[in-house]
Amino acid sequence: MSDPGRDDESDLVERAKRDPRQFGALYDRHFQQIYRFVYSRVREQTAAEDVTSEIFMKALKAMPRYQDTGRPFAAWLYQIAVNAIADRYRTLRPSSPLEEFHDLSIGGPPLEEEAAHRDEIRRIWVLVEALPAQQKTALVLKFQEDMKIEDIAVAMGKTSGAVKLLIHRGVSRLRDEAGTLRPAE
Amino acid sequence: MSMHHDPELDDILQDGELKHVADLLRAGRMSEDPPLDDAFRSALRRQLMNRAWGMGERTVPWWRNAFGPAGLAWAGAAVGVILIAAAVVFTALTSGSTGSLTRDVLVTSPMNDQSAVRLQQPILVNFNQPMDHASTESAVQITPATTVAFSWSANTLSVQPTSGNLAPNTQYQVTIGPGARTASGGKLAGPKTITFVTQPPTPSPSPTPTPVPSPSPRTQLPDQHQLPGIPTGASDIQWSPDSSTVYFVTGKGALDSVPAAGGDVTVLVPDGVTSAAVAPAGNRVAVLSNGKIDILDLKALVVTSEISSTPTPLLVGWSKDGVEWAAADGVYAEGTNLPVKLSSFPTSGSIVAISFAPDGAHLAYSLDQSLQVLDLTTGKSVALGLAGAQLLGWSPDGTGLMYSTAQGVVVSDVGGRTAATLPAGEPSWSSQDEILLGSDTDLWEVRPDGTGLTKLAEGTYHLPMWAPNGVTFIYIRGGAVFGASTPAPPPRPSALDAAASAVNIFMLARKNQDGVKASAYLDENGRKAYSSTSGGLNLVVTGDPSFSRYYLLTQSITGDHPDTAQFVVRIVLSHDKLDVSTYEETLTLVRTQGSQQFLIDQAAAGPLLTLGKGAEVVSVEVSPGTVKITFDSDLKPESVATGVIILDSKGKQVGGNPVYGNRTVTISGLDLKPHATYKLVVLPTVQDVGGTNIAAEYDLTFGGPAEAHGGANGRGEQIPSPNSQASPGATPSPSPSS
Numbered sequence: 028m029s030d031p032g033r034d035d036e037s038d039l040v041e042r043a044k045r046d047p048r049q050f051g052a053l054y055d056r057h058f059q060q061i062y063r064f065v066y067s068r069v070r071e072q073t074a075a076e077d078v079t080s081e082i083f084m085k086a087l088k089a090m091p092r093y094q095d096t097g098r099p100f101a102a103w104l105y106q107i108a109v110n111a112i113a114d115r116y117r118t119l120r121p122s123s124p125l126e127e128f129h130d131l132s133i134g135g136p137p138l139e140e141e142a143a144h145r146d147e148i149r150r151i152w153v154l155v156e157a158l159p160a161q162q163k164t165a166l167v168l169k170f171q172e173d174m175k176i177e178d179i180a181v182a183m184g185k186t187s188g189a190v191k192l193l194i195h196r197g198v199s200r201l202r203d204e205a206g207t208l209r210p211a212e
Numbered sequence: 213m214s215m216h217h218d219p220e221l222d223d224i225l226q227d228g229e230l231k232h233v234a235d236l237l238r239a240g241r242m243s244e245d246p247p248l249d250d251a252f253r254s255a256l257r258r259q260l261m262n263r264a265w266g267m268g269e270r271t272v273p274w275w276r277n278a279f280g281p282a283g284l285a286w287a288g289a290a291v292g293v294i295l296i297a298a299a300v301v302f303t304a305l306t307s308g309s310t311g312s313l314t315r316d317v318l319v320t321s322p323m324n325d326q327s328a329v330r331l332q333q334p335i336l337v338n339f340n341q342p343m344d345h346a347s348t349e350s351a352v353q354i355t356p357a358t359t360v361a362f363s364w365s366a367n368t369l370s371v372q373p374t375s376g377n378l379a380p381n382t383q384y385q386v387t388i389g390p391g392a393r394t395a396s397g398g399k400l401a402g403p404k405t406i407t408f409v410t411q412p413p414t415p416s417p418s419p420t421p422t423p424v425p426s427p428s429p430r431t432q433l434p435d436q437h438q439l440p441g442i443p444t445g446a447s448d449i450q451w452s453p454d455s456s457t458v459y460f461v462t463g464k465g466a467l468d469s470v471p472a473a474g475g476d477v478t479v480l481v482p483d484g485v486t487s488a489a490v491a492p493a494g495n496r497v498a499v500l501s502n503g504k505i506d507i508l509d510l511k512a513l514v515v516t517s518e519i520s521s522t523p524t525p526l527l528v529g530w531s532k533d534g535v536e537w538a539a540a541d542g543v544y545a546e547g548t549n550l551p552v553k554l555s556s557f558p559t560s561g562s563i564v565a566i567s568f569a570p571d572g573a574h575l576a577y578s579l580d581q582s583l584q585v586l587d588l589t590t591g592k593s594v595a596l597g598l599a600g601a602q603l604l605g606w607s608p609d610g611t612g613l614m615y616s617t618a619q620g621v622v623v624s625d626v627g628g629r630t631a632a633t634l635p636a637g638e639p640s641w642s643s644q645d646e647i648l649l650g651s652d653t654d655l656w657e658v659r660p661d662g663t664g665l666t667k668l669a670e671g672t673y674h675l676p677m678w679a680p681n682g683v684t685f686i687y688i689r690g691g692a693v694f695g696a697s698t699p700a701p702p703p704r705p706s707a708l709d710a711a712a713s714a715v716n717i718f719m720l721a722r723k724n725q726d727g728v729k730a731s732a733y734l735d736e737n738g739r740k741a742y743s744s745t746s747g748g749l750n751l752v753v754t755g756d757p758s759f760s761r762y763y764l765l766t767q768s769i770t771g772d773h774p775d776t777a778q779f780v781v782r783i784v785l786s787h788d789k790l791d792v793s794t795y796e797e798t799l800t801l802v803r804t805q806g807s808q809q810f811l812i813d814q815a816a817a818g819p820l821l822t823l824g825k826g827a828e829v830v831s832v833e834v835s836p837g838t839v840k841i842t843f844d845s846d847l848k849p850e851s852v853a854t855g856v857i858i859l860d861s862k863g864k865q866v867g868g869n870p871v872y873g874n875r876t877v878t879i880s881g882l883d884l885k886p887h888a889t890y891k892l893v894v895l896p897t898v899q900d901v902g903g904t905n906i907a908a909e910y911d912l913t914f915g916g917p918a919e920a921h922g923g924a925n926g927r928g929e930q931i932p933s934p935n936s937q938a939s940p941g942a943t944p945s946p947s948p949s950s
Contacts, residue, residue, distance in 0.1 A: 046401065046402070047263075047264040047267040048261065048264045048265055048267075048401060048402035048403075049264075049401075049402055050260060050261075050264050051257060051260065051261055051264070051390070051402060051403060052390075054256075054257055054260055055257075058253060058256075058257075059245075059248075062246070062248060062253075063245065063246055066246035066247075066248075067246070072246075072247050072248075072249070075246070076249070076252050076256075079256070080256050080259070083256060083260055084259075084260070084263070087260055087263060087264060087267070088263075088267075144239075147236055148236050148239055148240040149240075151233060151236045151237060151240065152237070152240045155237070166237060169221075170234065170237035170238050170240075170241065171237075171241050173241070175220065176220050191223075191224050194221075194224055194225075195224050195225065195230075198224075198225055198230050198233050198234055198237075199230060201233050201237075202227075202229050202230055202232075202233050205233070
């Protein structure tokens with residue numbers, strides 16, 4: 028099933044390919060999600076601005092060569108983003124505590140339960156950061172960015188099967204390393 | 213716990229624990245937006261659009277791709293034209309009720325890409341067709357944040373800041389967004405951004421010397437008269453310290469004198485004189501004759517002492533301690549009983565002593581073809597210019613000199629550091645710090661730093677020689693010696709203007725990546741401040757973003773004896789023509805003795821600041837009672853009241869409440885003292901009209917204004933008398949040969 032607005036986006040993409048001056052509409056549409064993804068990875072505003080600039084500059088430059096494979100344009104932007112982050116932060120670790128960036132405020136259960144649940148979420152996302160890079164990227168794109176497997180495959184330059192494998196291995200490793208987790212209800 | 217079900221994961225994560233992990237991961241998704249600076253978002257968009265426009269202009273027409281290679285391009289173009297024409301006809305036939313063709317909307321501006329736009333004018337935006345006024349005006353975005361009013365004249369939109377003028381030193385970006393519509397409802401192909409930079413609030417001093425012809429060069433100067441007693445071939449011509457008498461050595465070896473106003477010649481020594489030098493006090497003359505030096509009392513006209521020395525003296529001069537002379541192996545002076553050797557010449561090469569400096573501290577000599585200056589205190593020599601350079605004269609205080617090169621007359625200090633290169637001519641340096649340049653055809657006057665070049669007269673003025681009074685001079689015409697007075701010189705630039713000129717040349721050289729030229733404006737401390745080997749500042753800024761422009765933010769005289777000035781210079785870095793960041797350098801300049809040139813003695817850089825994050829201070833105007841701070845953006849007036857303050861050196865707030873108007877904050881009720889230090893503080897509470905606070909507290913240290921003394925430029929700075937301590941010219945310039 029194609030995404031809502033896909034036809035509209037294809038039109039924007041085609042126009043931007045013919046005339047780079049039309050790229051502004053794509054920028055307006057995707058800036059927020061790309062910036063948000065970058066920020067979640069680099070955890071520092073100035074660095075996020077630098078990387079985001081680099082991503083859109085590269086995208087604009089490569090626009091005439093963009094091939095519409097039927098996947099969302101965002102998948103291509105994520106691909107550039109994944110590479111840009113990997114290039115710039117290959118040797119760096121996020122420096123800020125994770126709880127600043129992941130929603131731990133889930134309402135409903137009693138306080139003790141809520142605290143325990145928050146602790147689980149915090150532990151899981153700490154463990155995500157320690158995963159091998161490919162597994163980590165696949166999990167972030169799936170669970171944080173809510174992307175489809177095929178789109179993640181485009182972003183990571185892999186097959187859908189390979190992405191599924193990365194997700195399975197990543198989640199399995201989290202389960203093993205997290206130790207005691209409450210069973211699914 | 214209710215979780216979003218993702219069917220894609222069903223076949224990947226079948227185990228209950230794995231599904232639980234997946235739920236936890238999903239539950240931890242970022243739910244809040246990360247910190248985001250809207251200025252960054254819009255700045256990046258502008259940057260992308262600018263680049264896109266550049267790409268768009270280079271886009272190859274589609275028919276060239278379709279019909280490549282290049283040889284088929286014309287054929288392709290022809291087919292393209294036919295296709296377009298067919299499409300046009302088809303469109304015209306099928307366009308229904310409108311019956312009109314849509315033209316691309318072209319947006320232009322005479323200000324686009326300009327770098328010194330006047331402040332007193334609206335921003336003009338031209339369209340190639342009638343526009344819908346309301347939608348077009350709504351589509352205008354302007355940075356920095358500026359409240360504007362619109363008016364139309366035919367297809368031209370005038371965007372006028374409601375505060376009156378444009379902000380100085382500011383890069384404006386005016387974007388016509390895609391919401392603009394033509395009168396017939398057509399759309400823009402994309403946003404169009406017009407970018408330009410405004411000029412400073414007042415023009416900066418000209419960075420390069422510009423000849424300023426006198427309104428009416430004269431053929432006759434005041435008091436012009438011949439001195440009949442001075443024959444052709446006279447040498448060692450020199451003035452008495454009181455400018456009343458001219459001394460000279462005739463071709464026959466006689467030492468004579470003649471009143472400068474004209475009159476009879478007095479023969480002081482009848483023959484045998486090879487060198488002579490009048491003492492600084494003017495009461496004695498040292499005469500080198502027959503290999504010995506006689507000290508002649510000029511009042512009694514009797515020899516008061518004789519000096520014999522081996523090797524034989526060849527050139528005589530005076531220092532503050534007494535007579536000195538050059539011999540074949542070095543320089544000597546009188547000792548208690550015997551001559552004392554001050555310095556030795558190099559032991560190899562052909563050496564000719566040329567001239568002692570007026571203060572006797574240096575000697576110019578030639579070593580083979582090289583012009584050298586020997587420091588008689590240290591014994592070290594410095595080479596001047598290329599081989600064949602000729603000494604042309606000294607400054608009256610002996611700390612500067614002039615020599616010839618192929619390019620003209622080089623003004624240098626005695627350390628060999630070039631201060632300026634003047635047009636070719638025969639120069640003489642006055643006690644008033646003016647240089648006469650004589651020639652076969654005219655006479656010019658110029659300052660030692662190369663500024664104020666003024667033509668005084670037309671006609672032959674060979675080998676002019678200033679009198680110590682700096683008003684009268686003698687020169688040679690047709691083999692005879694004449695005297696004359698110069699008209700009043702043009703107003704000297706204030707110390708601040710002279711220092712600003714040096715800063716401008718220094719900064720322009722850096723902008724042009726000319727490190728060698730920039731280095732000429734650094735003294736020893738300054739060179740250390742910009743030393744790349746010791747972690748100093750970058751003299752030449754390379755890379756991207758690049759050094760695109762600079763402007764002087766504050767300037768003040770902070771000391772005298774020697775004159776000292778402090779400047780805060782803002783350096784703007786750009787990427788793809790867009791200003792992206794700035795930093796400030798605080799430069800302290802000190803006026804050197806001799807050349808009287810300002811050199812950078814100290815430099816410090818502030819932090820790199822990203823532009824587009826709130827209002828920026830772009831101009832600070834300081835007077836004793838008032839400081840005016842101009843911003844690039846319109847501000848919310850209520851945010852200014854407590855957000856802009858001035859502190860004295862003890863951190864105490866001075867002045868009254870800020871008054872805001874026309875983008876400028878004025879703080880009155882001040883009593884700023886010359887040479888004192890103050891700090892301007894702009895707090896982050898200051899907001900532009902768009903509601904954006906300035907990114908961080910901004911501090912600017914500045915000096916109190918100079919006292920009002922009716923200076924030449926109206927700024928009230930005291931005009932220095934740089935040679936007030938200089939000794940009178942007792943040592944001659946190179947002897948005239950004509």
